[in-house]
Amino acid sequence: MTKQTPLSKKINHRPPPPPAGPVPWDKDFAHKLLLDMLRIRRLEEKAAELYGDGKIRGFLHLYIGEEAVAVGALHALAPEDNVVATYREHGHALVRGMPMGALMAEMYGKQEGCARGRGGSMHLFDAATRLYGGNAIVGGGLPIAVGLALAARLQGETRLTACFFGDGAVAEGAFHESLNLAALWKLPVLFCCENNLYGMGTAIERAESQTDLCAKAASYNMPTFSADGMDVVAVHATMQQAVAKVRKDAGPVFVEFRTYRFCAHSMFDAELYRDKAEVEAWRKCGPLRTFTARLKAQGAGGTKGGKAKLSEKEFLALDARAQAEVAEAVTFAEAGTWEPVEDLLKDVHTPEMAP
Ligand SMILES: Cc1ncc(C[n+]2csc(CCOP(=O)(O)OP(=O)(O)O)c2C)c(N)n1
Numbered sequence: 001m002t003k004q005t006p007l008s009k010k011i012n013h014r015p016p017p018p019p020a021g022p023v024p025w026d027k028d029f030a031h032k033l034l035l036d037m038l039r040i041r042r043l044e045e046k047a048a049e050l051y052g053d054g055k056i057r058g059f060l061h062l063y064i065g066e067e068a069v070a071v072g073a074l075h076a077l078a079p080e081d082n083v084v085a086t087y088r089e090h091g092h093a094l095v096r097g098m099p100m101g102a103l104m105a106e107m108y109g110k111q112e113g114c115a116r117g118r119g120g121s122m123h124l125f126d127a128a129t130r131l132y133g134g135n136a137i138v139g140g141g142l143p144i145a146v147g148l149a150l151a152a153r154l155q156g157e158t159r160l161t162a163c164f165f166g167d168g169a170v171a172e173g174a175f176h177e178s179l180n181l182a183a184l185w186k187l188p189v190l191f192c193c194e195n196n197l198y199g200m201g202t203a204i205e206r207a208e209s210q211t212d213l214c215a216k217a218a219s220y221n222m223p224t225f226s227a228d229g230m231d232v233v234a235v236h237a238t239m240q241q242a243v244a245k246v247r248k249d250a251g252p253v254f255v256e257f258r259t260y261r262f263c264a265h266s267m268f269d270a271e272l273y274r275d276k277a278e279v280e281a282w283r284k285c286g287p288l289r290t291f292t293a294r295l296k297a298q299g300a301g302g303t304k305g306g307k308a309k310l311s312e313k314e315f316l317a318l319d320a321r322a323q324a325e326v327a328e329a330v331t332f333a334e335a336g337t338w339e340p341v342e343d344l345l346k347d348v349h350t351p352e353m354a355p
Contacts, residue, residue: 011204011205013203013274014281015260015282016230018230018284018290019230019234019285019291020294023294023295023298023307024233026307027308027309029308030295030308031308031310033072033075033236034291034292034295034310034315036094037068037071037232037287037288037291038288038318038322039094039322040070040091040095041064041288042319042322042326043090043094043104043322043325043326044062044064044090045064046326046330047062047107047121048263048267050107051267055108056107058109058122059087059121059136059266060266060267061122061265061266062088062090062261062264063090064261065260065262065263065286065287066088066091066259066260066287067232067287068230068235068287069192069194069229069257069259070091070092070164071091071235072231072233072239073162073164073192073235073239073255074096075095076239076243077162077239080130081130081159081162082145082149082161083131083161083162083163083164084132084133084141084161084162084163084164085133085141085164086138086166086194087121087123087135087136089122089124089133089164090103090121092131093124093126093129093131093134096126096131097126097129098114098124098131099329100325100328101329101332102114103124103329104330104332105117105329105332105336106120106123106124107120107333110333110337110338111336111337111338111339112332112336114126115134116339117339122134122135123135123136130159132144138166138172138199139168139169139172139174139175141163141165142163142165142169142172142174142175142177142178142191143178145161145162145163146178146182146187149182149187149188149189150187152188153185153187158247160188160189160246162189162190162192163190163192164194165192165193165194166195167193167195167197167198167204168198168207169193170208170216171207178191179217179220182251182252183220183221183251186249186251187251188246188247188251188252189253190246190253190255191252192255192257193213193255193256193257194229195229195256195257196261198273198274200265200269201265201269201271201273213226213254214226214254217254217256218254222253222254223253224253224255225242225254225256226255226258227239228258230259230260230285230286230287232291233291235257238257239255260279260282262286292315295310296310296311296312296315298310
């Protein structure tokens with residue numbers, strides 16, 4: 001830990017008690033969400049390795065530890081809803097339905113990637129699944145989400161727009177402008193804050209005068225919810241309530257998911273701002289670990305429509321599926337092609353400068 005200036009207000013950085021108790025889902029749904037968490041985890045473990053090998057370059061921000069948020073929340077949306085995310089968006093893209101090969105090829109910079117290899121890890125985009133980015137600008141997605149919701153309103157569509165952003169975005173002007181306008185015009189936006197306690201190396205209490213993010217959002221006159229983002233069951237249930245509220249009132253709602261990233265901010269972060277013991281404590285209540293344990297505690301061999309259960313064999317089979325998908329995605333990306341140099345100015349709208 002480096003020595004830092006005193007804080008205005010100390011907040012609790014300890015993890016919540018690990019989620020416990022029965023999982024109120026049928027087996028198919030529980031396994032589907034577990035598989036999605038495994039797909040994100042295995043994809044990102046591989047991405048970190050590929051980064052070390054120089055196959056993936058530029059910035060890479062891992063979502064490991066936060067998987068329950070994207071998985072629980074996005075499974076509460078309809079396919080026609082819009083999603084806007086941040087640069088930490090591999091999980092959101094996968095759960096929304098982006099093929100893993102297109103995601104991996106994008107990280108490689110190959111033209112078979114979802115954005116022709118021009119965006120990289122931070123700019124995943126997929127019109128087919130209504131994923132409107134991936135955005136490198138902190139808070140940059142919020143005005144886009146409000147615009148998408150306004151467009152839907154003007155076109156007489158009922159879709160809502162879910163916008164994911166970090167706690168770091170809450171100190172940005174774009175956050176305040178977006179919440180204000182969405183509330184004033186009663187636009188159907190679901191503001192989903194992934195509060196992992198840090199914006200890069202800055203703890204939330206060093207950046208926010210008000211660390212109760214729901215209180216902040218409520219000042220814009222909108223309903224708020226807060227959930228344990230380490231518990232996929234709680235995330236899903238809270239998101240379902242929030243979605244229902246947006247659809248019923250056609251106005252914005254703010255949801256805070258209290259979560260934690262297990263890895264460094266990006267691949268260039270020595271992590272001098274937090275104790276190893278703090279990270280270890282959160283890892284112990286990791287979303288994959290606790291959800292798996294809860295399902296296993298319910299026994300093996302659950303049937304469709306019955307109580308969700310999981311045997312070790314079933315867990316290993318799901319994990320093998322996730323790993324096979326990652327291996328296929330790597331093969332796809334490796335076989336991908338570079339955009340020819342003569343195409344590089346295609347779709348660039350700035351006029352060519354005179355020599
Ligand atoms: C407008 C802007 N300011 C600063 C940065 C540099 N920056 C990149 S990530 C980051 C921290 C954001 O933290 P948070 O929103 O909590 O998201 P997390 O990385 O924790 O998921 C900052 C300050 C940026 N990308 N955009």
